[in-house]
Amino acid sequence: MQKQVVTVLGATGSIGCSTLDVLARHPERFEVFALTGAAQVERLVAQCVQFKPRFAVVLDERVAQDVRARLHPFALNTEVLVGAQALCDVSSAAEVTTVMAAIVGAAGLLPVMAAARAGKRILLANKEALVMAGGLMTAAVRQFGAQLAPIDSEHNAIYQCLPCNERGEIDNRAVASITLTASGGPFLKSSLSDLEHITPDQACAHPRWQMGRKISVDSATMMNKGLEVIEAHWLFGVPPEQINVVIHPQSIIHSMVNYVDGSSLAQLGHADMRVPIAHALAWPERIESGVSLLDLAAQGALEFYVPDLNKFKCLDLAFTALRAGGAAPIVLNAANECAVAAFLDQRIAYLDIARFNEMALNALDLATPQTLEDVVEADARTRAWMNAHVLHALV
Numbered sequence: 264m265q266k267q268v269v270t271v272l273g274a275t276g277s278i279g280c281s282t283l284d285v286l287a288r289h290p291e292r293f294e295v296f297a298l299t300g301a302a303q304v305e306r307l308v309a310q311c312v313q314f315k316p317r318f319a320v321v322l323d324e325r326v327a328q329d330v331r332a333r334l335h336p337f338a339l340n341t342e343v344l345v346g347a348q349a350l351c352d353v354s355s356a357a358e359v360t361t362v363m364a365a366i367v368g369a370a371g372l373l374p375v376m377a378a379a380r381a382g383k384r385i386l387l388a389n390k391e392a393l394v395m396a397g398g399l400m401t402a403a404v405r406q407f408g409a410q411l412a413p414i415d416s417e418h419n420a421i422y423q424c425l426p427c428n429e430r431g432e433i434d435n436r437a438v439a440s441i442t443l444t445a446s447g448g449p450f451l452k453s454s455l456s457d458l459e460h461i462t463p464d465q466a467c468a469h470p471r472w473q474m475g476r477k478i479s480v481d482s483a484t485m486m487n488k489g490l491e492v493i494e495a496h497w498l499f500g501v502p503p504e505q506i507n508v509v510i511h512p513q514s515i516i517h518s519m520v521n522y523v524d525g526s527s528l529a530q531l532g533h534a535d536m537r538v539p540i541a542h543a544l545a546w547p548e549r550i551e552s553g554v555s556l557l558d559l560a561a562q563g564a565l566e567f568y569v570p571d572l573n574k575f576k577c578l579d580l581a582f583t584a585l586r587a588g589g590a591a592p593i594v595l596n597a598a599n600e601c602a603v604a605a606f607l608d609q610r611i612a613y614l615d616i617a618r619f620n621e622m623a624l625n626a627l628d629l630a631t632p633q634t635l636e637d638v639v640e641a642d643a644r645t646r647a648w649m650n651a652h653v654l655h656a657l658v
């Protein structure tokens with residue numbers, strides 16, 4: 264068996280750690296080429312000691328010096344690189360077969376595009392990249408013979424329920440619709456007025472999944488599900504009117520595909536990201552992930568509800584942005600990243616996230632991006648607008 268040579272972007276995060284857990288179970292299948300991180304130096308160093316990558320990448324020189332100093336006693340062959348170009352380099356290097364894209368937010372876009380243009384197998388957790396540049400990314404994947412395997416639990420579930428060819432390209436011709444399941448987050452049972460004084464820690468206390476803080480807030484507002492609607496559109500070629508969202512608080516059914524003949528196929532499993540990660544790493548084979556099997560009788564009742572779009576305004580905004588097309592998803596994503604960061608910094612209130620996202624979406628009518636540079640510019644213009652019109656007054 265030819266070993267897969269893997270770059271893990273965002274290795275120090277929640278998805279990054281789950282990925283390394285799966286890789287460590289199968290040393291005969293995988294070797295690590297590069298690990299990247301930002302602030303968590305100690306964790307990155309420990310990962311380098313365990314996996315002995317050829318490269319480690321961080322964002323600034325001061326952090327790099329710290330990592331080099333801590334690695335020095337281990338006499339590894341790991342070179343520490345710095346900056347955004349280095350992230351692209353370790354995603355596109357000739358030796359690499361597989362890139363786990365697990366940087367959070369727009370910062371992950373350029374390395375994912377570099378991997379696509381270098382024809383890599385991309386395991387995509389970084390949904391924001393696809394929301395921003397879905398058309399360009401899927402075109403690059405086709406043009407350069409890359410592969411795009413969804414890691415997001417819902418999209419991995421849908422992928423498992425669709426027919427595909429030996430390159431993993433799906434056939435959606437008999438699909439009537441797609442149902443994305445949503446946990447409803449920590450505030451499923453709260454009323455809108457209960458949400459006025461929510462703290463970052465309350466918003467990050469997801470009832471089912473252990474995740475990074477940005478996606479945890481997105482799950483609480485259901486912007487996560489909105490981003491996932493846009494992600495599903497690009498991954499599976501399904502229009503917005505054929506994508507529906509149902510709240511399923513147990514997070515056991517991870518999503519389903521509804522076919523024209525009345526069949527619905529779903530994927531089930533415990534809420535542990537090692538399941539979709541192992542699936543995408545080993546596809547078309549199956550490998551052990553460290554996650555136990557489901558016991559449905561022990562699990563008990565599964566519930567389903569229609570989401571309240573008044574309370575979860577961000578979900579509604581995402582459908583609006585997807586229908587509008589052009590730069591609207593970029594604007595919504597960038598506005599949301601700014602608003603969530605401000606909320607986590609305790610500079611705005613929880614309910615301001617949806618309010619500011621809506622203001623940005625209504626105010627900014629940017630030209631449809633034709634190139635990756637246009638996407639980056641639309642993202643930057645939205646962030647500038649948020650800082651100038653919304654967030655500056657709060658500093």
Ligand SMILES: NC(=O)C1=CN([C@@H]2O[C@H](COP(=O)(O)OP(=O)(O)OC[C@H]3O[C@@H](n4cnc5c(N)ncnc54)[C@H](OP(=O)(O)O)[C@@H]3O)[C@@H](O)[C@H]2O)C=CC1
Nearest residue numbers: 273275276277278300301302303366367370388389474475
């Ligand atoms: N966690 C989950 O279960 C799921 C996550 N996803 C998606 O996967 C992605 C990662 O999520 P998650 O693992 O939870 O996030 P985390 O915040 O836990 O991890 C983010 C990773 O990105 C690094 N990072 C942060 N900012 C930058 C930057 N500006 N440039 C380069 N690297 C950066 C972090 O480094 P450091 O920590 O060292 O600062 C860390 O390695 C997100 O897009 C999320 O939506 C999708 C489905 C499920």
Ligand SMILES: CC(=O)[C@@H](O)[C@H](O)COP(=O)(O)O
Nearest residue numbers: 415416445446447448482487
């Ligand atoms: C694990 C995963 O894929 C997350 O994106 C998850 O979907 C978050 O749960 P919500 O359904 O609450 O957004």
Ligand SMILES: [Mn+2]
Nearest residue numbers: 415416417491
């Ligand atoms: Mn998800």
